[in-house]
Amino acid sequence: MIVNSKRTQWLAPVAVMLGFAAIEVISAHAEIPLGERRSGYADLAPDTKAMQDDDTANPGMLWVQDGEALWNAKSGAANRACADCHNDARTTMTGVAARYPAFNSKLGRPIDLEQRINLCRVERQQASAFAYESKELLSLSAFIGKQSRGEPIAPPTDERLRPFLEAGLEQFNRRQGQLNLSCGQCHDDNWGKRLAGSLIPQAHPNGYPLYRLEWQAVGSLQRRLRNCIVGMRAEPYDYGAPEYVSLEIYLMWRARGLPIETPAVRP
Amino acid sequence: MSKSRKTAATRRQFLAVAGGVASSAFVSVRHASATPASMASAIRQVTGEAVVQPGKVQLDVPPLVENGNTVSLMVSVTSPMTTADYVKSIHIFNEKNPQPNVVAFHLGPRAGRAQVSTRIRLADTQTVVAIARMSDGSLWSAKADVIVTLAACVEDL
Amino acid sequence: MASALINVPKKAKFGDVIEIKTLISHIMETGFRHSTTGVPIPRDIITSFVCTYNNEEIFRAVLYPAIAANPFFIFTTIATESGTIEFTWQGDNGFLATASATITVE
Numbered sequence: 311m312i313v314n315s316k317r318t319q320w321l322a323p324v325a326v327m328l329g330f331a332a333i334e335v336i337s338a339h340a341e342i343p344l345g346e347r348r349s350g351y352a353d354l355a356p357d358t359k360a361m362q363d364d365d366t367a368n369p370g371m372l373w374v375q376d377g378e379a380l381w382n383a384k385s386g387a388a389n390r391a392c393a394d395c396h397n398d399a400r401t402t403m404t405g406v407a408a409r410y411p412a413f414n415s416k417l418g419r420p421i422d423l424e425q426r427i428n429l430c431r432v433e434r435q436q437a438s439a440f441a442y443e444s445k446e447l448l449s450l451s452a453f454i455g456k457q458s459r460g461e462p463i464a465p466p467t468d469e470r471l472r473p474f475l476e477a478g479l480e481q482f483n484r485r486q487g488q489l490n491l492s493c494g495q496c497h498d499d500n501w502g503k504r505l506a507g508s509l510i511p512q513a514h515p516n517g518y519p520l521y522r523l524e525w526q527a528v529g530s531l532q533r534r535l536r537n538c539i540v541g542m543r544a545e546p547y548d549y550g551a552p553e554y555v556s557l558e559i560y561l562m563w564r565a566r567g568l569p570i571e572t573p574a575v576r577p
Numbered sequence: 578m579s580k581s582r583k584t585a586a587t588r589r590q591f592l593a594v595a596g597g598v599a600s601s602a603f604v605s606v607r608h609a610s611a612t613p614a615s616m617a618s619a620i621r622q623v624t625g626e627a628v629v630q631p632g633k634v635q636l637d638v639p640p641l642v643e644n645g646n647t648v649s650l651m652v653s654v655t656s657p658m659t660t661a662d663y664v665k666s667i668h669i670f671n672e673k674n675p676q677p678n679v680v681a682f683h684l685g686p687r688a689g690r691a692q693v694s695t696r697i698r699l700a701d702t703q704t705v706v707a708i709a710r711m712s713d714g715s716l717w718s719a720k721a722d723v724i725v726t727l728a729a730c731v732e733d734l
Numbered sequence: 735m736a737s738a739l740i741n742v743p744k745k746a747k748f749g750d751v752i753e754i755k756t757l758i759s760h761i762m763e764t765g766f767r768h769s770t771t772g773v774p775i776p777r778d779i780i781t782s783f784v785c786t787y788n789n790e791e792i793f794r795a796v797l798y799p800a801i802a803a804n805p806f807f808i809f810t811t812i813a814t815e816s817g818t819i820e821f822t823w824q825g826d827n828g829f830l831a832t833a834s835a836t837i838t839v840e
Contacts, residue, residue, distance in 0.1 A: 507726030523644035526803035577643035689751035694808035
């Protein structure tokens with residue numbers, strides 16, 4: 311009973327936004343022209359912008375600070391720190407986050423930055439992998455991501471990535487969930503409009519991991535994607551699923567050229 | 578994650594998105610929340626029976642916030658902040674969180690300026706009140722109305 | 735220990751009003767929430783924050799659950815002498831964190 315009434319309340323704003331008739335007609339979306347692409351930062355309220363702009367006020371910097379400590383701490387059976395092999399992240403990690411996910415030859419598939427960190431964790435430090443959304447993995451990826459701040463997103467030109475990019479594009483435009491919506495219907499066709507009070511952003515991955523006010527914490531891009539998938543009333547994939555990696559590849563390609571803002575702040 | 582847990586979590590989340598009336602995830606909606614009456618009594622705990630006059634206090638809260646979990650607040654008080662005439666404390670209250678108290682700041686002439694910023698939680702659209710106690714014992718106040726919007730696409734926890 | 739970010743100017747002129755910013759990682763669990771199975775989640779917040787300047791208290795805050803996660807404060811003090819500015823956060827479940835910064839006053 312109650313579930314039903316709530317359900318129609320959620321449908322209502324979506325229906326108003328898209329127009330029910332339109333939902334039936336739209337099949338292919340126009341991609342946002344490159345010149346009109348803008349970071350989610352552009353849609354923030356002034357006080358949220360201020361929070362991101364000032365490192366001494368941005369709570370995401372607490373994770374960056376923890377990440378730096380982990381970077382320098384010896385760990386695992388190898389008793390090596392990340393810094394023992396990679397030296398000062400301020401120079402060695404610049405631009406790295408801007409070109410992940412990347413194809414890993416050994417695994418024969420693309421991996422995102424979190425998976426790349428865990429590879430070194432397991433193979434080089436001989437320690438156990440950090441769990442998705444663990445404080446450690448978020449801190450390290452925030453710290454590494456921060457070294458690319460201001461760098462334009464530059465997806466690798468690697469032919470081996472193409473099938474995964476195409477899979478990501480297909481996922482982005484596929485209708486899914488009980489609301490029968492695609493990502494593109496909100497983020498390509500209706501960005502800048504409001505959905506029940508929230509502004510629909512263009513869905514760019516350039517701030518991650520980021521401090522989301524809703525989470526009251528730093529979270530990964532995968533966590534953000536799960537939130538939207540649940541919002542569409544579809545079943546989210548498990549953390550680390552290849553579906554997320556291909557979506558991430560497409561989102562990075564779609565956002566090519568936008569500067570990295572890690573750790574950004576979003577509502 | 579078991580199938581049944583997933584479904585339950587999804588439904589709960591969906592309710593949170595659809596709720597509209599309710600707050601975002603931070604405060605359990607079923608819980609009794611503070612009322613203007615309980616705010617008044619929390620204020621009396623600080624002021625006693627003394628008169629609170631409007632003025633001297635400036636309360637800056639954005640009129641429309643994107644997420645009630647983190648709302649920027651700045652309070653300042655007109656005062657010379659000398660050893661003879663200064664602000665002793667500033668108290669912040671709200672109407673609709675489960676508890677009417679938000680924070681109390683204790684300062685003195687060494688502050689140089691009576692101005693403090695922090696970030697607060699607001700469960701709902703409501704009024705926030707600031708009361709300053711001066712070194713002469715007088716009490717001054719300001720209030721601000723805040724509209725809290727809901728986040729879309731929230732958590733499956 | 736919880737990580738904290740402190741911002742105090744390293745140098746100031748005698749008599750200047752300086753701005754101090756502090757940020758500390760803490761979930762600030764309100765005590766008013768329930769888990770998905772309906773079990774109340776116990777309160778776990780920072781309840782007090784104190785700042786001293788060469789051992790004299792210059793600012794104190796009493797916190798309630800309505801302070802946002804990762805508590806953030808900006809406040810001011812007059813630069814009176816060179817020395818140490820210390821910060822102490824205390825809270826539920828024996829939470830205790832400290833930090834300090836030095837300042838040179840000319």
